Amino acid sequence: MDLSLIDLPSEVVRTERLVLRPYRPEDADDVHRACQDDEIQRWITAIDVPYTAESARAWVEDIAPGERLEHRGMPVAIEADGEFVGAGGVHFVPGRLGPEIGYWIAPWARRKGYAAEAAHALGGWALGLGAPRVHLYADVRNEASQAVARRAGFRQEGVVRSSLGYRDGTRGDAALFSRLPAD
Numbered sequence: 001m002d003l004s005l006i007d008l009p010s011e012v013v014r015t016e017r018l019v020l021r022p023y024r025p026e027d028a029d030d031v032h033r034a035c036q037d038d039e040i041q042r043w044i045t046a047i048d049v050p051y052t053a054e055s056a057r058a059w060v061e062d063i064a065p066g067e068r069l070e071h072r073g074m075p076v077a078i079e080a081d082g083e084f085v086g087a088g089g090v091h092f093v094p095g096r097l098g099p100e101i102g103y104w105i106a107p108w109a110r111r112k113g114y115a116a117e118a119a120h121a122l123g124g125w126a127l128g129l130g131a132p133r134v135h136l137y138a139d140v141r142n143e144a145s146q147a148v149a150r151r152a153g154f155r156q157e158g159v160v161r162s163s164l165g166y167r168d169g170t171r172g173d174a175a176l177f178s179r180l181p182a183d
């Protein structure tokens with residue numbers, strides 16, 4: 001990927017209905033509220049549980065902007081009609097799999113196609129900057145996330161066994177999806 005073509009800290013991606021933009025300090029309350037959701041806490045094992053106001057503040061003010069500044073990834077707040085509806089990102093993991101896409105949608109904005117629209121746009125953004133492929137992982141039991149991946153133009157490549165670590169110390173399998181420029 002050629003990041004010299006863009007200014008990553010301020011990069012914004014637009015779709016028909018969504019604006020995928022850098023976080024702002026004012027997003028903290030919405031992020032905090034959304035991340036109380038059981039589904040987000042179940043499937044996104046990287047977030048703090050309990051998810052406190054300080055967790056949200058640290059994410060929107062320090063961690064997410066830091067990823068952009070240090071060229072480790074492009075976390076985005078997803079906005080529809082001027083309102084915060086979810087989160088996504090492209091993570092620039094080194095190695096042969098290419099950049100990794102992630103997403104969650106706030107419980108109050110689900111089943112409107114926002115996750116698929118955002119994932120499609122983030123994949124297209126990375127491919128447009130020259131990535132030869134993009135990928136994402138979804139827990140094999142997370143039917144909703146796998147449906148999002150397919151709707152966003154990704155194809156399942158296989159199952160990466162025991163690659164997910166849960167909070168209780170057990171492990172699970174992830175479905176690996178990818179999208180290529182020709183898909």
Ligand SMILES: CC(C)(COP(=O)(O)OP(=O)(O)OC[C@H]1O[C@@H](n2cnc3c(N)ncnc32)[C@H](O)[C@@H]1OP(=O)(O)O)[C@@H](O)C(=O)NCCC(=O)NCCS
Pocket residue numbers: 039040043044103104105106109110111112113114115116117137138139142143144145147148151
């Ligand atoms: C999974 C999640 C991102 C879906 O967001 P969404 O905006 O509601 O999804 P979309 O409206 O874009 O739906 C895309 C597809 O997924 C399907 N889908 C969405 N939620 C679903 C659910 N709970 N059960 C079954 N299918 C579901 C839709 O029907 C649609 O399918 P289609 O293409 O066949 O029409 C959202 O439920 C969420 O944030 N879950 C918790 C966090 C999470 O699992 N993140 C992904 C981690 S890999």
